[in-house]
Amino acid sequence: MAAGSLSGQAAIVGIGATEFSKNSGRSEMTLAVECVTSALEDAGIHPSEVDGLVTFTLDNNPEIEIFREIGGEELKFFSRIHYVGGAACATVQQAAMAVASGVCEVVVCYRAMNERSEYRFGAGMQDTQAQADFETAHYGWYIPHGLVTPASWVAICAQRYMYETGATTEDFGRVAVAARQFASTNPNAWFYEQPITLDDHQNSRWICGPLRLLDCCQESDGGVALVITSAERAKKLNHKPALIKGAAQGACDDPQMMTHFYRQDITRLSEVGLVAKQLYRQAGLTPDDIQTAVIYDHFTPFVLPQLEEFGFCDKGTAKDFIRDGQITMGGRLPINTHGGQIGEAYIHGMNGIAEAVRQVRGSAVNQVDQVNNVLVSAGTGVPTSGLILGQ
Amino acid sequence: MENNNKELEARMAATIGVEVGPQRSWDPVNLPMICHWCQAMGDDNPMYTNLEYAEQSDQGSIIAPPTMIQALTMKGVTETPAPGSVSRTEEQPYVLDMLDEAGYVSVVAVNCDQEYFSHVKPGDDISHIMTIESISELKHTALGEGYFVTELWTFINQDNEKVAEMRFRLLKFKTPQQAQRPGSAGSQSNKPKAPQRPRPGLNRDNAFFWKGLKQGKLLIQRCTSCQTLRHPPSPMCPSCQSLDKDVVEASGKGVVHSFVNLHHPALPAFDDPNPIALVELEEGTRLVAGLINIEPEDVRIGMPVKAEITQCDDELTLALFSPVTE
Numbered sequence: 001m002a003a004g005s006l007s008g009q010a011a012i013v014g015i016g017a018t019e020f021s022k023n024s025g026r027s028e029m030t031l032a033v034e035c036v037t038s039a040l041e042d043a044g045i046h047p048s049e050v051d052g053l054v055t056f057t058l059d060n061n062p063e064i065e066i067f068r069e070i071g072g073e074e075l076k077f078f079s080r081i082h083y084v085g086g087a088a089c090a091t092v093q094q095a096a097m098a099v100a101s102g103v104c105e106v107v108v109c110y111r112a113m114n115e116r117s118e119y120r121f122g123a124g125m126q127d128t129q130a131q132a133d134f135e136t137a138h139y140g141w142y143i144p145h146g147l148v149t150p151a152s153w154v155a156i157c158a159q160r161y162m163y164e165t166g167a168t169t170e171d172f173g174r175v176a177v178a179a180r181q182f183a184s185t186n187p188n189a190w191f192y193e194q195p196i197t198l199d200d201h202q203n204s205r206w207i208c209g210p211l212r213l214l215d216c217c218q219e220s221d222g223g224v225a226l227v228i229t230s231a232e233r234a235k236k237l238n239h240k241p242a243l244i245k246g247a248a249q250g251a252c253d254d255p256q257m258m259t260h261f262y263r264q265d266i267t268r269l270s271e272v273g274l275v276a277k278q279l280y281r282q283a284g285l286t287p288d289d290i291q292t293a294v295i296y297d298h299f300t301p302f303v304l305p306q307l308e309e310f311g312f313c314d315k316g317t318a319k320d321f322i323r324d325g326q327i328t329m330g331g332r333l334p335i336n337t338h339g340g341q342i343g344e345a346y347i348h349g350m351n352g353i354a355e356a357v358r359q360v361r362g363s364a365v366n367q368v369d370q371v372n373n374v375l376v377s378a379g380t381g382v383p384t385s386g387l388i389l390g391q
Numbered sequence: 392m393e394n395n396n397k398e399l400e401a402r403m404a405a406t407i408g409v410e411v412g413p414q415r416s417w418d419p420v421n422l423p424m425i426c427h428w429c430q431a432m433g434d435d436n437p438m439y440t441n442l443e444y445a446e447q448s449d450q451g452s453i454i455a456p457p458t459m460i461q462a463l464t465m466k467g468v469t470e471t472p473a474p475g476s477v478s479r480t481e482e483q484p485y486v487l488d489m490l491d492e493a494g495y496v497s498v499v500a501v502n503c504d505q506e507y508f509s510h511v512k513p514g515d516d517i518s519h520i521m522t523i524e525s526i527s528e529l530k531h532t533a534l535g536e537g538y539f540v541t542e543l544w545t546f547i548n549q550d551n552e553k554v555a556e557m558r559f560r561l562l563k564f565k566t567p568q569q570a571q572r573p574g575s576a577g578s579q580s581n582k583p584k585a586p587q588r589p590r591p592g593l594n595r596d597n598a599f600f601w602k603g604l605k606q607g608k609l610l611i612q613r614c615t616s617c618q619t620l621r622h623p624p625s626p627m628c629p630s631c632q633s634l635d636k637d638v639v640e641a642s643g644k645g646v647v648h649s650f651v652n653l654h655h656p657a658l659p660a661f662d663d664p665n666p667i668a669l670v671e672l673e674e675g676t677r678l679v680a681g682l683i684n685i686e687p688e689d690v691r692i693g694m695p696v697k698a699e700i701t702q703c704d705d706e707l708t709l710a711l712f713s714p715v716t717e
């Protein structure tokens with residue numbers, strides 16, 4: 001890796017989480033400080049050493065309030081990244097950049113929400129009359145027609161993807177079945193010991209055709225935090241470090257927030273391709289070097305083009321890759337071994353990064369053999385981000 | 392009449408199992424609250440109020456009277472939900488409201504069963520989730536015709552453990568007089584205002600488009616420097632960075648580039664399912680629009696469609712699209 005490269009300069013050295021539930025019964029700030037301190041304890045770093053904090057939009061816990069709560073002393077870097085779940089991996093990218101540049105030494109990335117018990121993203125958008133700033137007014141092109149939910153925006157692209165590639169709703173279903181299979185053996189997963197069959201998927205009710213209920217991830221309460229420090233210091237800490245070999249953000253090809261309906265080919269997740277290109281170049285790796293991946297699964301249909309954009313299969317062939325069982329244990333690329341956001345919890349990508357760290361450490365409940373490198377993606381259909389973590 | 396009820400019954404059935412809440416308690420369970428309850432109910436069981444007695448019992452501390460469970464999460468006299476409560480949204484219509492609108496305005500409580508799973512003690516933070524467990528067929532009772540509705544209230548504590556369940560069954564009905572009286576609740580004249588579609592947010596960048604629709608025109612923004620058309624509209628031309636622009640009127644002809652059939656959330660202003668397309672206009676730009684005059688299962692990618700500029704209500708005019716029949 002070239003001098004000045006970000007690759008290998010920082011590592012994730014601590015992971016922490018609350019339980020995942022439908023109703024946490026406590027405040028979001030409580031969840032936040034619980035997961036932050038548990039990640040620091042996992043790392044073996046005292047909270048007073050934290051000098052950087054990163055989160056992303058729609059989190060309601062102010063950086064400085066968390067800093068106060070944990071008894072922080074000098075906060076030198078704080079950032080709140082746009083585009084919700086698309087920013088999950090970008091939190092680690094910014095932390096790594098801050099550490100690599102010497103701006104600060106210990107950065108905690110966090111996400112803590114009572115999404116299920118207090119908000120419900122699936123409920124749909126209401127009138128946007130009151131705030132007609134450019135971003136909000138954009139939804140005015142959709143909501144008067146009833147296209148009001150993330151599921152409905154994804155469904156527009158999914159329908160065209162099926163038309164062009166021959167993928168079927170059963171292929172989407174296989175993604176859900178695989179995730180629930182992994183979740184069924186993960187005691188921390190909401191759907192622990194509750195696997196589903198393809199029939200269950202096909203019999204689940206329509207949410208927004210071609211999406212069924214079991215194509216949609218859960219809505220969850222919970223928090224996850226990650227601790228990032230220099231690769232040098234990481235060697236002296238509690239666990240085998242998960243080196244940040246690649247970390248990238250991406251937006252391109254007429255990007256939109258959930259509605260890239262105006263790009264030439266709406267079946268493509270071009271921004272994922274841009275992230276992939278950067279990750280492989282930074283890390284000096286190819287798709288063949290990746291043993292397992294965490295592929296953002298808020299909605300199953302977007303898992304397929306992600307596998308294509310990351311180069312695990314050719315465009316339009318993800319359906320064959322999945323039908324061949326390549327995303328399950330023993331396949332070419334087991335994905336979402338924690339159960340994903342479909343099976344474990346929907347913490348907007350952060351729980352997936354924690355799983356990637358466990359795969360690198362060798363401590364995952366569904367551990368893949370001989371993991372050298374794990375790829376992690378973030379929210380799709382939005383400006384996005386990604387990581388390659390490894391030994 | 393027969394048909395009316397089928398539609399009503401389908402809408403009511405869609406509410407079964409939908410979780411509403413949680414509704415939180417104003418305060419954690421506490422001794423004064425328990426004492427007031429016991430005094431009001433005339434219950435002198437020492438397990439509820441006598442600290443010393445209760446400490447020496449198997450429980451090791453006082454417990455709240457199990458039958459008090461429903462009172463714990465009540466909103467209170469101001470009818471304000473306690474902080475942290477999640478109220479019913481428009482997407483969670485209440486079956487009793489539907490029955491009111493349909494003219495079944497009378498109500499009688501039938502029975503209430505409570506089941507307790509663990510003791511509630513001072514300090515516990517109780518909330519409840521409400522679902523509709525079942526709705527009967529149309530029944531002809533001595534009171535009149537109506538529906539039996541069973542609500543299931545699930546009470547949980549701060550550890551997310553289910554402490555109690557309550558099934559509350561009631562009959563929503565209309566008396567024979569109500570059923571005969573024309574113009575009573577449920578008839579055309581007395582119907583609430585038709586539900587409205589969500590409103591777009593207008594601003595200086597997009598107002599011309601919505602104004603055009605009110606004048607019966609579907610407009611597309613055009614860069615006057617390089618003539619490129621664009622939608623959605625924006626201040627700058629992405630092709631040449633010019634700020635100069637005007638509009639052209641679209642022919643309204645296009646094809647379905649992609650589509651969805653939206654089932655959830657079933658918003659009152661829309662058909663269920665609601666077919667919505669991403670239409671590619673013959674001019675080359677795309678826009679999202681509801682489809683009309685077509686069955687959801689008949690929509691196909693590539694299908695030719697044409698714009699039908701439709702006044703949806705007093706304020707809102709939209710370009711909806713219908714299939715082109717040769």
Ligand SMILES: [Zn+2]
Pocket residue numbers: 614615616617618619628629630631632633
């Ligand atoms: Zn131009």
